[in-house]
Amino acid sequence: MHACLCMGRLQWKAVQGFSSDILEEGFDRYQGIIRDLPLGLGRNPRHNNSLGWLDSLSDDELAARLLFEQQDGQAATGSAGQTAGAASRDELAVADGTAGAGAAGRGKRCHLVRTIEVSVTSSDQSLNLETRESYTLDVASPAIVIQANSVFGALRALESLSQMLRRRRVPPGSDLEALVPAEAVWPAEDEEGEQGGAGSEGQGAAAAAGSAAEMPQRRRKKRKDKTVLLVEEVDIYDAPRFRYRGLLIDTARHFLPVSVIKAHLDAMTMVKMNVLHWHLTDDQSFPWETEELPELAQRGSFEPEAVYTPADIKEVVQYARFRGVRVIPELDTPGHTASWGKAYPELLTRCYDTAAAGAGEEPQPSDKLGPINPARNETYGFLWRLIREATRSFPDPYLHLGGDEVDHECWKSNPEVQAFMAAQKWGDDYAKLEGYYMQQVIQLAASAGRAPIVWQEAYDRGVKLPAGTRVQVWKWWKDEAQEARQARFAALSAERRMALERPGSAQAADVQLRLGSEPAPCAQGACMDAEQEAWKAELQAVTGDGYDAILSAPWYLNLGCYATDDWKKYYAVDPTDFPGTTEQKDRVLGGTACAWGEYIDAVNSINRIWPRAAAVAERLWSKDATDVDTAADRLADLRCRMLSRGIAAQSMGPGFCPGELTTRM
Secondary structure, three states: OOEEEEEOOEEEEEOOOOOOHHHHHHHHHHHHHHHOOOEOHHHOOOOOOOOOHHHHOOHHHHHHHHHHHHHHHHHHHOOOOOOOOOOOHHHHHHHOOOOOOOHHHOOOOEEEOOEEEEEEOOOOOOOOOOOOOOEEEEEOOOEEEEEEOOHHHHHHHHHHHHHHOEEEEEOOOOHHHHHOOHHHEEOOOEEEEEOOOOOOHHHHHHHHHOOHHHOOOOEEEEEOOEEEEEEEOOEEEEOOOOOEEEEEEEOOOOOOOHHHHHHHHHHHHHOOOOEEEEEOOOOOOOOEOOOOOOHHHHHHOOOOOOOEOHHHHHHHHHHHHOOOOEEEEEEEEOOOOHHHHHOOHHHEEEEEEOOOOOOOOOOEEEEEEEEEOOOOHHHHHHHHHHHHHHHHHOOOOEEEEEOOOOOOHHHHHOHHHHHHHHHHOOOOOHHHHHHHHHHHHHHHHHHOOOEEEEEHHHHHOOOOOOOOOEEEEOOOOOOHHHHHHHHOOOOOOHHHHHHHHOOOOHHHHHHHHHOOOOOOOOHHHOOOOHHHHHHHHHHHHHHHOOOEEEEOOOOEHHHOOOOOOOHHHHHOOOOOOOOOOHHHHHOEEEEEEEEOOOOOOOOOHHHHHOOHHHHHHHHHHOOOOOOHHHHHHHHHHHHHHHHHOOOOOOOOOOOOOHHHHOOOO
């Protein structure tokens, strides 16, 4: 199948394989991104010039390099033609990288971008854990060649290429203009500009026609120079290290408009994240307008307008799909459901005031509602209707079922729940009640054709999880349930046993971390950092029991401080750095950076998350990228590119990006 998109001077071709609406839309999108690429991205002072060496070349140096490329190409084809503006030996030395170009550019070659050819070998457009995202990218004159197994691999390649490109002016009448083939030139463009003030040429023209005070402010056309696109010569094979690379957004603590969610998806695309974990509902609000149970949003949302309609959901899912991003919704139950009770109070557990009851008196119901009531059959009929609609709205094969932070106190006070516990002969073990509930919900999801993801509490409390369940590890401290669950692994691993016996208070570390301070060092440096010890031990236990795991514990973006380089802490994490076999480490699917919404809303959501989340994304994509200094250069460059695409990403420190002149919050 063959298709060609030629807009301006750049040609995109889908050749020797399968094309699709996703690929064609990608051509259109990246055409616009490249068209709007600012000049001089590589001149940010934060850079060590390893990325921006093409921007640092003078026009003469660039002309010499391009001339060398032409002559080298002619020599390879046996051409004896004379190229305009022959270079001297010194110019060829510059082009060869032996003089004048700076250390960053030595030994490197650049090419003019004219044609991009894309070959896709598979027609499969499904998005799941098996989606192949690898690609090869060969940059050489006259065409750039991309080969991929899927359209999504091709999109990853186009994104990589778009971030390698540099735009350069072609001054009229310059040697550079004489060297650039016509098909490689992007034509001059008209740009609107404000009319000059007093003393300017524009104001002088106005004065000739009448009083400046009487003339309305006019706009004049400015002519921008012709430009070319340059790219460093590379020939690479690229593939993700982990299949699951996610970002969690929370639209229940603060409502995020669809436009903000789309901006997150655009940023995720830039760093090759492939899962949007959408925490849809929580205690504070229920913003999902369901067709099956509309009163949930009518009464549970912050405002009637602060809801996601079925059309909104469809729009987000489609927008994400065209960028190779899965959308996995989370319906967090049985806790975190207070907003559900505004429309359906009978769904939740009525708490009883046991403290106020006197001796021999029956506790009376209070005004407080607790978690979902697992003792009623009607509960599961209600959840079936909601899960069934979730599967219609979200096509991803997975559904996140939550299961975290369930408070048992309300269950303990409720006579109906107590009677159910007695009938099941569970005594006072309310973890069994929680496990029973989660098993029912997981079965409902399976009946609806969805595989479950759960927070780690479901595993820690001994729920009998189906084999295909994914466990998301989020705690950076240990609690009693986790310790009990992990205790049996002590006899299996001497290394694990040593870790458990090392001194240090996990509870104290938890308090300190929640207050935003670092835990005190352990006695005589004898123990690993308590935060890392917790998630490493959990990964060892989860994968040791044969479950796939998703790591989030070290990547809580909402807990960091904006005025620090906290991204370095995220960047240092290796999800497979825990005691375990090769098979266990293969069960780590990847990870999710979490941005919980207590203090993140539509105003600061983009700025708070980006580009810090890119540090997580790079660790999940690339195994070998571990150097913090070079990562800082890439983050600074990425931030500039985000601004150029209208994504208001946070500054990485002193410096300047062209997009700062135009980007608004």
